[in-house]
Amino acid sequence: MCGNPSTTPDNIGSNKGAADAKDNLLPTKQMSGTAAEELPVLKSEAYRSAGVAPQLKTLVDAESEEKDEKIKLPTFGRHSSMPRTGIESRYRCSPICNKLYDREAQEKQLLEAYHRRTRQANTKKAASELVIITGKSGQGKSHLARSLRPRVEQDGGFFITGKFNQLHSQLRPFAALEDAFRELMQQLKSRPEQTFQAMQARVTEAVGSEAAILAESFPSLRQLLSVQQELGKPESSVDNAQENGTAATDTEKPPDAQRRIALSFVRFMRAISCHHSIVWFLDDMQWTDQGSLALIEATIQQYANSSGLDGEEGPSHGATLSSGLMCLGSCRGNEVAVDHPLSVMLRGIEDSEDCTITDIRVGNLGKQALCDMVADLLMIPPSQECEQMVELIYKQTQGNALFTLHLLRSFQEDGSLFRNLHGDWDWNAGAIAARLVERDTASSDSEESLVSLLANKVRQLPTETQEILKVASCLGVEFHRDVLSKAARASLPQVLSVLKVASDLEFAVYDEQERKGQWVHDKHIEATQSLIPENEKAALHLQIAKNLAEEATPDEFSTNLLLIVNHSINGSEAIEVEDCRLKLAGLCLEAGRRIAKGSAFSAACCYFETGISLLGDGLWGDQYDLSLHLHNAAAEMAFIGGDHAKTERMVNAITQNARRFEDVLQAYKTQLLCFMSRERHEEAISLGCKVSGQLGQQFPKKVGPIGLVMDLLKTKRVLRRIDDEEILKLPPMTDFRAIGLMSIIHVMYGSLIISNVMAAPLVGFRLVRLTVRYGLSPLSSIGFGIYASVLGRLGLVEPAARYGQLALRLMEKFPLSGASPKTLCTVWGDALPASVSYRNCVDPIVESHRLGISRGATHVAMIAAFVHCAMTLVIGAPLRTLERLIVQYKHECYEYGQLFMVDMLKITLQGCRNLQSTGLVYLTGSAMVEEEMLEKVANHSTGFLWLHQIKYLLAVYFNEYEYADSLTPVIRKNMRSVVLPFTGTVQTFLQGLVSAVLAEKSRKQHRVARKRLTELKKAAKVNPDSLQNKVCLLEAELARVSGDVDSAVAKFEESIQLAHAEGYLQEQALACERAGRMLLSHQREVDAVRYLATAKKLYREWGVADRKVEQLDRLLTTKAVRISRAEEKLAKLIIGGQEATPLNPSSLALGEEENPHE
Template identity: 25%
Template sequence: MEDLILMRDNPSCYLEDPIVDLSNPTFLTKDKLCGRKEEVARIESLFMQRSCNGILVSGGAGAGKSQLAYSVMARLTSQTESYFFKSKFDQTKSSIPFSTVGSVFNQLCDEFHQNATESQSTAVRIQLEAALGSQVAILADILPSLFKIMSVDSSATSSEYVDRAMNVSFTLRTFIETVSCYSRRVTFLFDDVQFTVHLNNLNIDGVNELVSQSLNTFPRITRPLALALISKTQGNPLFLHQLLESLRLHGLISFNLNSRRWIWDMDKILNLEVSDSVLTFMVEEMLQLPEELRHVLKISACLGSSIKLRAFDILAPELNVDLRDLLRQVVEKGYMLRAPGERIQFAHDKVQEAAYEMQTDTEKKTNHLNFGLILCLSVIDGDEDELFFLSMSQLNRGDMSSLPTPKRTMIAALNHKAGCRAWELSDFPTALSMHQQGIANLPDDHWSSEYDLSRKLHLSAVEASCSLNNIEVTKELAQVVVRNTRNQDDKLKVSFIASKCLLQCDQLDESREVSSAILKQMNERMKFRLEKMTNEQVLSMKLSKNQDRDKFLLDVYISLVAVMQQSKSSDRRRFPDLGLRMMEITLSNGLTPASGMAFTVLSAVFASAGKADLAYKLAKIALRLSDKFDSNRYRGRASLGLGGFVAWAKEPLRACAEIHLAGKQFADRCGDMVTSFSNQQFYIMYLFCCGTDLEKLQPLLKKQIERAMKREQHFASVSAYGVYWASQFLR
């Protein structure tokens, strides 16, 4: 009866004769998700929940995570007419920095441009410009197709930010939130994230289903074979696919022409010794391939999981091999697959890993170096970012100890170029890695023989490590620069970067010490006489003749102020001194983009002393100065100072709430999450005091509580909790 049901439900598999090339009988293991009914149902359930923003599918290598996620999400998004985009992380990091994430956002740009109405496109453009301002240009490097949606002035990008990583995160988040409001539902699939629906290996029923459908034979007949296979593969789908194909090639599974069905030699299969590791098994299988096919698999494994065919075209003449023909053969054997965009990729990560493990460590390093040198010479002067980063990845994984010093120095310079490009594309880990590789390739006496290149590499590396909040690396690199640079400004710059990194990681005492040391080196002393000036006189003041130095000096003071605001020590008593000195620098030397902060700090001093009128005047000037220089970084802080300290005594509470809402938006644009959080806190409090609809207020409170708990800001979370429960009670 069970056989009849299968014949009715799946006639192509169990009723009709299998379609087999009798000259070379082969079978195809089915793409159907065998033994995954529970996991499929769970993913479907989560997808239909509007509150679910993401699904993580985890499991061991070869368990079928990618196939499960892609098959189910492709079907669900098709049924719901949603956008569906997928991308795969390259664990060798040979591709363009940030391309894995950027590619799916770029595909969304293309689809939205193609399908959106004129009114939808206009609404998205206006909303993005309002939310991001000049920061919209940050997206242009990451998303080339953004120009299809809106015009972008790349020269207008603001270089001012507090946390570059948060800056980029905010712009991408704003982009997807804005576009998704005017388009279909959007689903992204990121494969091989490497960090939920956990995927175990198949059980006996799942293995039997896969074997049954692959051999077009009823499950009751294939069950003994399935039991033998699960004992050798532990139910790992990838291992199972590979073993079935190996059994066919060795004649242990064959097609019987008389009965027109697949048969197998059960005794030999049971006695067959199989490696207990899918990787070892695949290496053993590959070693039986012809030498030329093993060679092209080794080359491909060194280059990455997905490679442009142009890379093989560049390598082929130098290696004296017809790589295109060999690639065609490995594709026919199922080890690699054709991919869109003139690319080729491995059928599975384990296939690449097995091909890579066929080489000794010496072979790997030699191949990486040779491939890198060949590729580099062909693309160094072009604009092919992907091949350039591929060449640098190959060089950095090779053994360069045998290269002469001039060539290693040239590679160090190329690493600096690659690191700067990675920084522009907002891939800070790659930027830091490239700069560190460049430093490693410099000669021992590089601070004397290659001073300019050493200086550039170290300064760039300090900046990249600070963006990653990597304190140890930042401090170590900064100390190297301080010991070796001939430029006093470089010493001050890297010390200030280290101070910022320490502040971002809540190491307040050390941050204060570094900032104080910078001020001492700049011969800073407190000597101030407050002059009587009108608002307009301040706003029309001359600009500083030494903008960079004065802005840097004020930024150091701002960093110290931030330390004191977060510190519980007696350092806060120096707050007035810092504010007065910042004001003196501004009034004596002229205006810079940071000058508004002098008025903000001094405003807080006078507010705490009960001088509300003067404090309000200074806070308003601070905001106007920030507007004058169009500085998101300082606007957010000026808004916080105005609304948080004095505006409540002079303006309606609703107006104060609007000040903080604008301040949060400015802070978000430059990645200043501390100022953003504080502005949002005041915004919610003022809304509550204004009697805002509590149903609208409670979601904001919940989100603020979550942010406070993540940042371990217990006082803020307690105050937000208090307002939340008060709103619950009042309802």
């Protein structure tokens, strides 16, 4: 009758062991195909195998054994959101908690992938990798993944887990990622304090001003991100919609919002994994939400580029052999269709050159592995009788470990599996066979059979208990006991009693400290929900929402808003009262706005669309205002998400149904931004002109020089009637038409700069006049900044400085405005450099970049980055410093998708590298190929001009004056497109120098040199710190041409001293070189050698190429001159590459006696 062989305690371990084991089925090997796949990830050792094998309860005392002979399965939950304390201690004694069955090949694959990620993390171009474990439910995917935990912890790393939830993927956007980060914070607390502090410092450095964005989406990271309170956020129509349907002024380019959160997330992941290996396990990826999927894809795609782009060394924190990020996921492959978002993402990763996917497939256990698992569970050696029972079980479960465990438990419950007189497990083979035949008749599918088995267990419970469990199954994987109490309209003792029953059944675990329950496995939820009749599900969801809303205080309602709204949506079919549907539509708007703040744009759009669908006959009728707000919000979210078709549908609905023009204004703005993001600039300008006309001010699509001057004069006349202090005291702008006009005109500016640059200054003029007439707006500072820059380009330096300073004062009136970055960049990069030392402009430009990043104006931030690089080049910073700066900014431009700025920085970078290495004028090297770049910028005059300006600078410093002169016509022709006025001033100086050098051969060049000198003198009157040294150098060259050597030397001296005072290394060196060349030509060898020695020293300090030094050496060796011994010795020092002690520029006057110490 009994199938158990005659075994002795020695075979098993001991009688005492059997007694201690009591009636518990002990955990088996970490079987990759087990119910324990869904175990909650408790701390390290408790669930280091993490997955498939059931973690059965540990030994209990003999006294309790006498009272309860029931076999208890382990509480195997895999959900990371459950706190790790209080539960894990029950399983640490399990003798098989670290076993895996029939998973040797998969274990090897997993470990090899881990080694690839951690051991290659510090290589310059380690490919990014996604390891994904696929299989059906209950086959041990999660258990296999968690088998890696001990190795990771042994290496000092972190194994963090998040699980996606089928029930509420839109309810808690980023929930799985947040769960993983919560676990990271818990693990960090168990490490030494210095570990946390070091990681916090790296995160702060990497994320910078974007920390607030991450903290909004992932609250558990606030401490690690050093975010103590909410910071200013870019304004949005979703969050700041006014009653008339327009939005507060918004200077952010919306598509950047999604890119910003992704980029911030990637930087964070790089920072936490650069000194510690991080295994980031995401369970049940078939249920991932769109927002999380986007961040996962960004991390995998961009992590490979953390060490460099284009072969360049990027920002690094010194990764070690045990560092690196391993992205590990699991999914039910049979539930992922070809068009599933996860499938689309995986195909995108496969197509990437720098990313790979490792697919680890698991299936059910084989018969032998299943036999080993059962034998270990029953603590008996494998035997023929055991194999016979397993043969029967295998036919039913097909080797599914989770099903097998529950089946064994059911055998015990019906008496087929029991303990004999020796305390060993025994069974009735005939009864088991009969039961299995009966179950096999009911269903041939193992998963359906498992659900049926679990559902039957619930059916045997009291009706009241069943009803509370049904409600709990609707609340998701994890639920708070108080929420369950309110949702089920049950008392707290009732809820605790039900949770105790669920715990005894091994359906759920309850943590008293956190007061939270957690389902052990998705199949338990599925089985419980299968007891809810299909036609009653909507009503149950609606009743849950109603109970939660009615029982909630205002604070509780706010806390549970998304939960209430989600259940209301799921139960919307059961709503019979129209007012209830309308109220739910309003709640959808509120819920969408809330999660939009956390950057869950796709989920927010779903809420807005749901709200629209709920309005029914009230759409654009009785519920006009709500319809307007929902459509505006949905249009913006669709635009941010890149769904242009949906954006246009929403905008069209607004334009067709709006009752007032002001109601359609926000929609027009969204459409205008949509055109711009798709490079449809002509359509954007046309729409902007149309809307501005409807707002009462015509904006011309095209304008010529005369029209531009007329508009400028009109603005000047307006400003004559009001002084600066009066402007600062103007009241805030309140007229909605003026506010709308300011916003539309400002948004147009981006398209005008690209498609119709002649009309771009009109934006500044109109913003200024609107400010004077209607009052102050955050955009007023941008208007005065543009106006100041136009005046500066026209040579009206003093008015430009005046209105530039006024723009800065206006900016201070709106300190949190998104206009601040653009104002700073326009004023300090364009208007003020004509009157302020270039060096003093650097810090405000850096601040513009910082604010642009933190406030979402990333396009402005990248412009500021380029201005910073150009300014750094002009002020003569060491070239190596400049190169590092350009590489850093180029990475940012790549990441933010600002590809034109990438090209501008590539041109600058190649010029910088040529100065340091090749000394060639031809701009081809590691950063770019000149022919390819010329083709890219052929239709963009700004980029075309900048490329030729860099080539001109190289030609000057490597003495290729005739080649430089050949570039002059091209540069002069495109000077209207000069990207920055201060670079145009430097260009004037360089052209004057080239013409002066060539003046001996051409009177025309002499005239050109004098003309450039006149222009430069005029500019130097208002900015002598930046320009006077250049004036003196041109005067020296012209004195040289006229034959007045002494005057030339004096001017060279003055130029050297002025350049030294400002720290202009390159212009000090250039002046010394030009003075030395002149003196050599006049046989004043000793003084020439002194100047050339100083030039050589300064060039090397600047970081210029050896080619330049070789030019100076050849200059000396090819001159047929007579040099005294002392002079010859000094010349040899220079020619031989030794460092002759350079003279202080102030002591280089001719005729002084030679210093004997030199």
